Amino acid sequence: MTEVEIIRDRGPRNYSRRKFIKGVIAAGATVSASSYLFRGPGVLTAGQARGGVERLMTLTVNGQQRRVDVLPYETLAMTLRYKLGLTGTKLGCDRAECGACTVHIDGVTHYSCSMLTHQVRGREIRTIEGLESPDGELHPVQQAVMDEGGFQCAFCAPGFIMSMAAFVEDNPGASRAQCAQALSGNLCRCGDYNKILDSAERAVELMDQRA
Amino acid sequence: MAEKAIGRDIAPPDLRAKITGRAKYAEDFRAEGMLFAKLLLSPMPHCRVRRIDPSAALAMEGVVDILTADDPMMPEITGVAAEAALTNEPLYEGEPVLAVAAVDETTAADAIEAIRVDFEPLPFVVDPLDSLRPGGPNARLDGNIQWREGQTREIREFKWTDDDFDAAGPDRLPMGEPQVEWNVGDVEDGFEDADLVLEETILHQSLSHHPMEPRSCMAYWQNGKLYLHGSTQSTARTHAALANRLGMDQSDVVLVAEYCGGGFGSKISSAPIMDVPAILSRKTGRPVMLRINRYEETYIGRGRPGFQSFAKMGFGNDGRVTAIDLYIVQDAGSYGSSGDFNTAGTVASLCYQPENIRFRAVSVYTNTPPRSAQRAPGGAQIVAMLEPIMDKAARELGMDRLAIRQVNAPGPDGWLGANQGTLSSCFAREALDLGAEVFGWEERTQLSATRRGTKSIGVGIGISPFVGGSRGMDGLLVIRPDGKLYIHQGIGNLGTHSIADTARAACDVLGMDWNDCEVVWGDTSRNLPWSSSQSGSQTTHAHTRANHAAALDAKGKLQEIAAGALGGSPDAYDCADGRVFQAANPGRGMTFAEAARRAIDMGGRYSGHELPDDLNPMTVASANNLAGEGLMGVSRDNYGGDGSIWSWVMGFAQVEVDVETGQIDLTEYTGVTDCGTVLHPRNLAAQIHGGAVQGFGQARSQKWVFDPQWGVAFAKRFYTARPPGILDVPLEMGWAAVGEPDPQTPVGAKGIGEPPIGAGAAAIASAVADALGGQCLCRTPLTTDVVLAALTGTEQPYRPLETHV
Structure with missing residues (x-):
């Protein structure tokens, strides 16, 4: 039998994935690594800043100003989940396939797994935690889901609800078919699409009532 | 009197947390000083780890520790084809070899890349038939099948002869010596009696579960106890399995699993990977988070076993099935002992009540990811495979396709399997009748194979039974001095809402308002009872019974307490609206809150001090632990019962197949069930529809692809594995339930998790065949290339038995 030695080194020598990512960032594009990773403060505070210049920045999240230390290659999903404690935003695929990490940036839906936090400086970020009003009143979309008993395991729910909220806020009177189109960037593996669309239709009604 | 909770639409108690982002799944927990772990996965389908050199990794700043299969702290996993969390002999590409813990995840990933591993490639196989050939490769060094005889379980080498292969030719299933065979009657007699005999070679693919939430987990140790946040379908059973794996006492393990982002059979109990953060955190003395990404989830996250098979069915002129001859070669993957193939034979016998049946099978290990139960294991495959043959028979006999199902469907005296077991109840025929009415079968079948532009319309039906219950679990509840009923549930919260829906049985026995009931679940430090595993659709049946029994125990105690205080016989007392009172004189009674205080004072069995x-x-x-907190209701389910418990879903689908592109549009779907009493209508609809959507993916799009030369996987992500999206399913789907209670269980409810998936898969397979003028494609998934080749009469892109393509 042939014996081979495999050395786990995925790229050409002296060109690690992280260096590649740095290059991509320098070019201003979004990163697409095999999976997103979380860099915590542990190594950095030890004085090693391999990711380039880390930046203390202010993010506007759910109407609050949040000061946060963000690395150049950090995705918004990672910042939200691991630095701001906003774990309602879920990671289902790590790479723009499932929509579980959907958030609003200036009122527009984005996959937070595929946005760099540095891209959203100065912009309004809204997450699932920011839909409910401070007095506990649910957003019409959330109320609609309560009314219709939507979702099963609900791991996809925050993403779907964010997509639904952005859509119904901008599209009064939307039809069921239009809602389906708007939600087609989100995946539900429980297959609860029928009830999700019932909820979307109910949300359209509730938005109309509120308007 | 409070409205009964059973039968109503009530939002589950955890829904608000789920839709506001407050629900915490395993990866949402943090602990002070938490490390991150990363896995090193095998790059080959079968190899041996000869040497690991972690020195460069361990020298990196921020790297804390490494865990390999040889680590003395790793638990010893025994049993035939049992799976350890880490291995020195990976049996599939992507199997975890080692893990590194570091101060953050990026550092851990850097460390993984710096570790040098010397792998020695070993022979591998991805197609079971290749392994059955004389001299063919074995997936394991010691063989390719798990032999079972009495209590014996061992890995053996199992080969067919060249003659077996030559006799079959390239495109028919070779049928050498089977590993398993059972007969009812004599199939040869059955085929002799038949007026029509059909024979097909059928391929059913393997496919991933792909729950939305990967099986991430976080663990830490405090005062000698392990605290583990994991993603699991069950709670009590996972707790027991985890403690057992780690060689620990259950009381030293706290499992927190309040939410589970889907499992579908892949997270029934403790995933082997839970060992990694558990042991790494013990080793490092710090909390450890293991985040599993989608690639890793595809490797370690389990799959449904595929079948390469032969089916021959005989029919009388009246449509009655006179004989079924079934031979299944199962792709068993790399670990465990998936029983899908056996269940497939049982389900075939139940669906069609054949006068004669021969079932033969062999389950062959391959160097592909481990298999486990996936929603209706074996059942979903076999109905998707055989229902199109029923259609073909109906056409050839000039019968209505619904009628041929009616002719063969079991009644309450139906039988199943090698031992010709009986059923607790069966309303399959009623479900077919109701489905025909709700779906409009007669009108819709007028559209069969008619054209609308380039679209050919097809109408299909798929019948799908599966196990819907078990018996003998425990119920535990407490009425506290606040007057509320606390129902403790050891079952898991995997999205079926059964933690709440099965608690309704207790609520109704005590005549309580549902708003005064609190469900306690998902954290083993909260005193949970022994429960069924959240699998095989057992829960609805098993735990309406257990909660019913515990509530009757509580009711008896309430009556005794009231009678003791207020006089008369306990039997003269009734319970409603949070009070126990004399039926003849409702003003004479006491609140549950008062009774709970008295129970605490009385002690003994009233307060749970005697059990x-x-x-x-x-x-x-x-x-x-709960004794003295209030009035305790606690009981094992001793209701008993005869026969096995099976539920049904009949799926009805309409498709439009584009004859120019092979594209399938699914335009209509209705699922009709016999699952006994309906606990929660809207949630039942969600199970019927959600399961069907998974079935649509199974029949139409989802698959695995392996490179036959290197044995490595391609379909590792959602976009390549292709589960259905919201635009792939009808805009609105229908449902109905027969609603006849199972007479052998007090609430009358049977489980419903499993049958919907086979109904969806079989109905769409049947509808596509119908749109193609009755052609049986005998292959899943029905991708556009397969459909188009059938439409144009050109050569199929794959050989009939070609798998993982």
């Missing part, structure tokens, strides 16, 4: 002697030790431990 029935037939409880599981886990229930006893939980009850001991």
Whole structure:
């Protein structure tokens, strides 16, 4: 039998994935690594800043100003989940396939797994935690889901609800078919699409009532 | 009197947390000083780890520790084809070899890349038929099948002869010596009696579960106890399995699993990977988070076993099935002992009640990811495979396709399997009738194979039974001095809402308002009873019974307390609206709150200080902790019953197949069930529809692809594995339920998790065949290339038995 030695080194020598990512960032594009990773403060505070210049920045999240230390290659999903404690935003695929990490940036839906936090400086970020009003009143979309008993395991729910909220806020009177189109960037593996669309239709009604 | 909770649409108690982002799944927990772990996965389908050099990784700043299969702290996993969390002999590409813990995840990933591993490639196989050939490769060094005989379980080498292969030719299933065979009657007699005999070679693919939430987990140790946040379908059973794996006492393990982002059979109990953060955190003395990404989830996250098979069916002129001859070669993957193939034979016998049946099978290990139960294991495959043959028979006999199902469907006296077992109840025929009416079968079948532009319309039906219950679990509840009923549930919260829906049985026995009931679940430090595993659709049946039994125990105690205080016979007292009172004089009674205070004072069995002697030790431990907190209702389900418990879904689908592109549009779907009493209508609809959507993916799009030369996987992500999206399913789907209670269980409810998936898959397979003028494609998934080749009469892109393509 042939014996081979495999050395786990995925790229050409002296060109690690992280260096590649740095290059991509320098070019201003979004990163697409095999999976997103979380860099915590542990190594950095030890004085090693391999990711380039880390930046203390202010993010506007759910109407609050949040000061946060963000690395150049950090995705918004990672910042939200691991630095701001906003774990309602879920990671289902790590790479723009499932929509579980959907958030609003200036009122527009984005996959937070595929946005760099540095891209959203100065912009309004809204997450699932920011839909409910401070007095506990649910957003019409959330109320609609309560009314219709939507979702099963609900791991996809925050993403779907964010997509639904952005859509119904901008599209009064939307039809069921239009809602389906708007939600087609989100995946539900429980297959609860029928009830999700019932909820979307109910949300359209509730938005109309509120308007 | 409070409205009964059973039968109503009530939002589950955890829904608000789920839709506001407050629900915490495993990866949402943090602990002070938490490390991150990363896995090193095998790059080959079968190899041996000869040497690991972690020195460069361990020298990196921020790297804390490494865990390999040889680590003395790793638990010893025994049993045939049992799976350890880490291995020195990976049996599939992507199997975890080692893990590194570091101060953050990026550092851990850097460390993984710096570790040098010397792998020695070993022979591998991805197609079971290749392994059955004389001299063919074995997936394991010691063989390719798991032999079972009595109590014996061992890995053996199992080969067919060249003659077996030559006799079959390239495109028919070779049928050498089977590993398993059973007969009812004599199939040869059955085929002799038949007026029509059909024979097909059928391929059913393997496919991933792909729950939305990967099986991430976080663990830490405090005062000698392990605290583990994991993603699991079950709670009590996972707790027991985890403690057992780690060689620990259950009381030293706290499992927190309040939410589970989907499992579908892949997270029934403790995933082997839970060992990694558990042991790494013990080793490092710090909390450890293991985040599993989608690639890793595809490797380690389980899959449904595929079948390469032969089916021959005989029919009388009246459509009655006179004989079924079934031979299944199962792709068993790399670990465990998936019983899908056996269940497939049982389901075939149940669906068609054949006068004669021969079932033969062999389950062959391959160097592909481990298999486990996936929603209706074996059942979903076999109905998707055989229902199109029923259609073909109906056409050839000039019968209506619904009628041929009616002719063969079992009644309450139906039988199943090698031992010709009986059923607790069966309303399959009623479900077919109701489905025909709700779906409009007669009108819609007028559209069969008619054209609308380039679209050919097809109408299909798929019948799908599966196990819907078990017996003998424990119920545990407490009425506290606040007057509320606390129902403790050891079952898991995997999205079926059964933690709440099965608790309704207790609510209704005590005549309570549902708003005064609190469900306690998902954290083993909260005193949970022994429960069924959240699998095989057992829960609805098993735990309406257990909660019913516990509530009757509580009711008896309430009556005794009231009678003792207020006089008369306990039987003269009734319960409603949070009070126990004399039926003849409702003003004379006391509140549950008062009764709970008295129960605490009285002690003994009233407060849970004395317990029935037939409880599981886990229930006893939980009850001991709760003793004195209020009036305890606690009981094992001793209702008993005869026959096995099966539920049904009949799927009805309409498709439009584009004859120019092969594209399938699914335009209509209705699922009709016999699952006994309906606990929660809207949630039942969600199970019927959600399962069907998974079935659509199974029949139409989802698959695995392996490179036959290197044995490595391609379909590792959602976009390549292709589960259905919201635009792939009808805009609105229908449902109905027969609603006849199962007479052998007090609430009458049977489980419903499993049958919907086979109904969806079989109905769409049947509808596509119908749109193609009755052609049986005998292959899943029905991708556009397969459909188009059938439409144009050109050569199929794959050989009939070609798998993982």
